[in-house]
Amino acid sequence: MVLPIVAYGDPVLRKKGKEIDKDYPKLDTLIENMFETMYGARGIGLAAPQVGFPIRLFLVDATPFHDDEDLTEDERAFVSDFKKVFINATILKEEGDEWAFNEGCLSIPDINEDVFRKSTITIEYYDENFKKHTDTxxxxxxxxxxxxxxxxxxxxFTDKLSALKKRFIKNKLTNISKGKIEPKYRMRFPLAKKKR
Structure with missing residues (x-):
C-alpha cells in the first residue's frame, strides 16, 4: 500500500526516532509499504518518519545509479543490486574528504541543493530479520x-545549507508545508488549509 509522504513542516520529521524490536507491530507490512511508497515516488531512500512513524527505520535502493556515468565500473557493479533495510542504525564513523552532491528529498519536493558529506561511513544496524551488521x-x-x-x-538536508541558501528557499519551504505545490505522489501537508 502506498502511504502518504509527510511534507516539510510536520513535527514528526524533527523527532529523533525511537528504537524498535522485532515484535514491533506489523513491521513486515510497514517495510513492504515503505518500499512501495518509495518506488511510487521514484525515490532511492525512505525513512519511517517520512511516512509518519517516529522510529529508527529506513530503507535504501541505490540501483537507479547503476547507469550513472560518473561512477566507476566497480561502483556501478556495487550499486546495481544495493537494496537494504536499516533498523536501529547508528553511524559509528564518518571519514574521508567531504564532497558535494546535489540532494533532494521526497518530503521536500522540487528543492535540490548541493550538500557536503564525508565520503565513507561505518554503520551498525539490524536488517529486516533483526540480524546485526556492522558495515563500511x-x-x-x-x-x-x-x-x-x-x-x-x-x-x-536543508539544515546543512548555508544561511544564504536557507533564505533563498524559505518561501518554497513554506509553500511545501502549506500544500501549495503539485507533487507527483501522495503527500500529507502539516499546514494545509482544510477544505470545508
Whole structure:
C-alpha cells in the first residue's frame, strides 16, 4: 500500500526516532509499504518518519545509479543490486574528504541543493530479520545512507545549507508545508488549509 509522504513542516520529521524490536507491530507490512511508497515516488531512500512513524527505520535502493556515468565500473557493479533495510542504525564513523552532491528529498519536493558529506561511513544496524551488521560504505551509497540516517535523527538536508541558501528557499519551504505545490505522489501537508 502506498502511504502518504509527510511534507516539510510536520513535527514528526524533527523527532529523533525511537528504537524498535522485532515484535514491533506489523513491521513486515510497514517495510513492504515503505518500499512501495518509495518506488511510487521514484525515490532511492525512505525513512519511517517520512511516512509518519517516529522510529529508527529506513530503507535504501541505490540501483537507479547503476547507469550513472560518473561512477566507476566497480561502483556501478556495487550499486546495481544495493537494496537494504536499516533498523536501529547508528553511524559509528564518518571519514574521508567531504564532497558535494546535489540532494533532494521526497518530503521536500522540487528543492535540490548541493550538500557536503564525508565520503565513507561505518554503520551498525539490524536488517529486516533483526540480524546485526556492522558495515563500511563509501561513495554514493554512503551518501544515500547518511541522508536517510539524518531523518531518523530529526535532521533534514536543508539544515546543512548555508544561511544564504536557507533564505533563498524559505518561501518554497513554506509553500511545501502549506500544500501549495503539485507533487507527483501522495503527500500529507502539516499546514494545509482544510477544505470545508
Amino acid at each position: 560504505f563509501d561513495g554514493i551509497v554512503a551518501r544515500i545512507i547518511q541522508h536517510e540516517y539524518d531523518h531518523i535523527e530529526g535532521i533534514l
